[in-house]
Amino acid sequence: MSSVGTATETSATTKGVRPSAVIAVLAFAGMSASFMQTILIPIQAKLPELLNADRGDTAWVITVTLLVSAICTPISGKLGDMYGRRRVAVVLLALLVSGSIICALSLGTVPLIIGRGLQGTGMGVIPLGISILRDTVPKERLGSAIALVSATLGVGGALGLPISALVTEHFDWHALFWLAACLGLVSLVLYFLVVPARSTKTHGRFDYVGAAGLALGLTGLLLAVSRGNEWGWTSASTLTWLGVGVITLLLWGWYELRQQNPLIDMRVSARGAVLMTNLASIAMGFALFSSSIVFPQLLELPESTGGLGLSLLNASLILMPSGLAMLAMSPVAGRIERLIGPKPLLTAGAVIIAAAYLAAVLLDMNMWLVLVINTVIGVGIGLGYAAMPTLIMQAVPAHETGAANGLNTLMRALGTSVAAAVIAAVLANSAVATAAGPIPTKAGFDLALMFGLAAAVLCAVIATLIPRPKRAIDNENALPETMAEEHELLPTK
Template sequence: MPEPKVPVNESPQTASPAKGSVRHPALILLVIGFSSLCASLMQSLVIPIQPELPSMLGTSASNAAWVVTATLLAGGVAMPVAGRLADLKGCKPVLIGSAALMLAGSLICALGDSLAPVLVGRVLQGLAMGYIPVAISFVREVMPPRLRNTAVAGISATLGVGGALGLPLAAWIAQAYDWHALFWMASALAVIMVVSTAVALPHRAPAGSGKLDVIGAIGMAIGVVAVLVGVSKGNDWGWASAATLGVIIGGVAALLLWAWFELRQDSPLVDLRTMARRPILLTNLAALMAGFGMMAQAIVIPQLLQAPDATGYGLGQTMLQTGLWMAPGGLMMLAFTPISSGMLTRFGGRATLATGMVVLSSGYLVAFFLSAAPWQLMLASCISSAGVGIAYAAMPTLIMENSPASEAGSGVGVNALMRSMGTTSAGAVMAIVLTAVTTTVGGESLPTVTAFKICFLLAAVAGLGAAATTLFIKRGRPGTDETDEDQAQAEAPAAGSAAEDSQARETSEEPALI
């Protein structure tokens, strides 16, 4: 008798695999949280040494800028691909592979002295960003219900925490030691990631089936990279230049062709029909605006802190001092993890996401009116960061609530990609404003205080736009986990094969001991 097939239009509930507790959940959460934080640190690792990169690598300033950009581009591509691989092969192999990419990239950079090897290493470090969306999907699957929301909130927050804490850490290391020490530190962290992930995490059978859509992955990479390159370099190349327009238009065309191809695949890299569901579509639109709002403070506040006193508004802080003023914001994201978890359990993802974006906007309004002292900007950063921590916890929860289990990893990866596109857009828009509204101080062209205030207002509007978008998501039940009875009823049609699956999962949940 043939096995019953799951309908193509299965609901997220009927597609959910059996969930069971694992041994040592606190250890698993510690390993996943630490490793996600390490992967996120790669975003800001070289920012303190960016002005010196041309002389360090013997290249031009425009070429050296790719050392930062390459990591962001690689991370944007890696997150949905890693998520889909996790759906097909299981989370643990992808997590180990992502950690290994970070190790390889860090070693190449540590041993390199010219642009080419450092660029290769930074691309590999960016690909390691795929660890984070897979980690979110993994903890959602293996954590017991009482820890599930806390785990998702904590791992989601690392996307912002790593960037915030990386600034003072990298600035201190770069000042105290040779710049290669940054990458030796990253290599040591990557070794811990690889070993702890391999040893401590259980293996779970994959929820999806099929093969990786390689052509779809290549097509998406071409389109996403082209659009992000055009947006990130538009201010340097000129927004009306043939290079900028050609790259952006070509990228959009590639993405349209990719979408046409994906809709005709039996096992696509990204199921666009699932992505078009109203809750997922609106959550991803909110993620785009949330990424814009989060990145604005990382771009604008450090520049305001470091602006010279001679401007009349600048605060004259060094890079290390700036990083230390920004660090409490990163810690605030972590501090709000239990609060985000409680909000998810009590109010659901929709209300939590809207609340987070309103809090983020409030932080920018504080910065608009209070920017005369470093502590005032720190206060604004902490408020905005609290909003980021709340919102980032809610987004993957909303995605996984409304996606089939076989597509949970790719869904979270696409959501992370949308946030990445928002951060890239923020960099471009803020650069336009800060270079368009300037004054001359000591022969140098610098942004005016009005330019900074415009940036704060734009970020606040983005946050409020994300909150408004969220309110159009259908209201769901607070608490995101199904009861055992619900799962049993949902799995009843496939009882025979489900029993075998359940037994296989139980035997595979033991942590690997290497």
């Protein structure tokens, strides 16, 4: 068998498939997976006390989920392209459930880190779900469906934060992970019952060396970015991991270009439409997470220090409408995309986010302004995240949509990781000593918001430069340039 293999289609008929049920299950699974990213925020500061461990050790409970999700997302996308997206998604959900149970039963740091790592694998169900939509949903619903599943990257975290705060306020912290296990188990069962077991498959040899190289490169890069504030940006640990990450990724790219069946096809990824969309994704991910760091701190700081003095639960409820806005924009984004296409939709989303950040910089913030501005940012994110998968799928062959969407999801995660480091550094450098500890100043908050504004403007500029996609290699399976053409290529009832 050739290492490249051939694309084969299984179960071509759509008889018995209920698109509404499939969309609902994929969205629920995506929100369940992204919920794992914010599940520990309510107790993050208390982890050293709860686990009787050093703060540096407990930091890995947060970091390991970021690392594993970043590594597994593109790898699981490729595995889905090769062996079936539903099959791989079911495995990821089983790992998520296993990790949640381990965390729920853990009494120490090591098992909690292991469980959190397994939870991180679940993020791969989001790009896999987007690719499954291409196989199962008719054209008139595809745009809205992609928008909904894509938005779950942000929705799960926004909705999960108040839920986590509420649970930890009334129950033992282990209850968070029993809740996570229940969400994962429900998603797993629904996947078996509702999602059809078919997709475009490519047969061939899996690129184990490429997977290992990508894992090492991303680990080095993300460790340097996520722990740089703690270690010091010029410390030996930060510079060493940064060097390992950059050098490994360069060697990995050189290696991938020479493979017949690479983990990620670098030539396809270097196409103008794919490359520019991924760059815009990094910028939009940065813009999304900037507000996620600034607004919670602003809401929770005491009024005597310039904050708004809300509890974690109340602050979470103020921030939750942003996630609801992302959900609400899904059908709207689908209709707009059919009218004007995904590129203008991405540009419009970035412009809306930039306008919201500009208002945040110019106006004196209060609780209601934070609610409105953060909700508007959610609207912009909903539009932008709806456009990105379609832009990617227009430019890649059908048998590579899993890997391509996985890489795009990774780019969004990279943007959020960089934002977490940069915004945290900005706020820390502006902080002044008080009896309650270091408190960020108004100038620090304004500068952090300016970074979010700059990222949104950069995203809008990049979006306008995305070229018209060339036809993908396998023309008969490529996503058309307008959603109006999709009906020709997708099975219908």
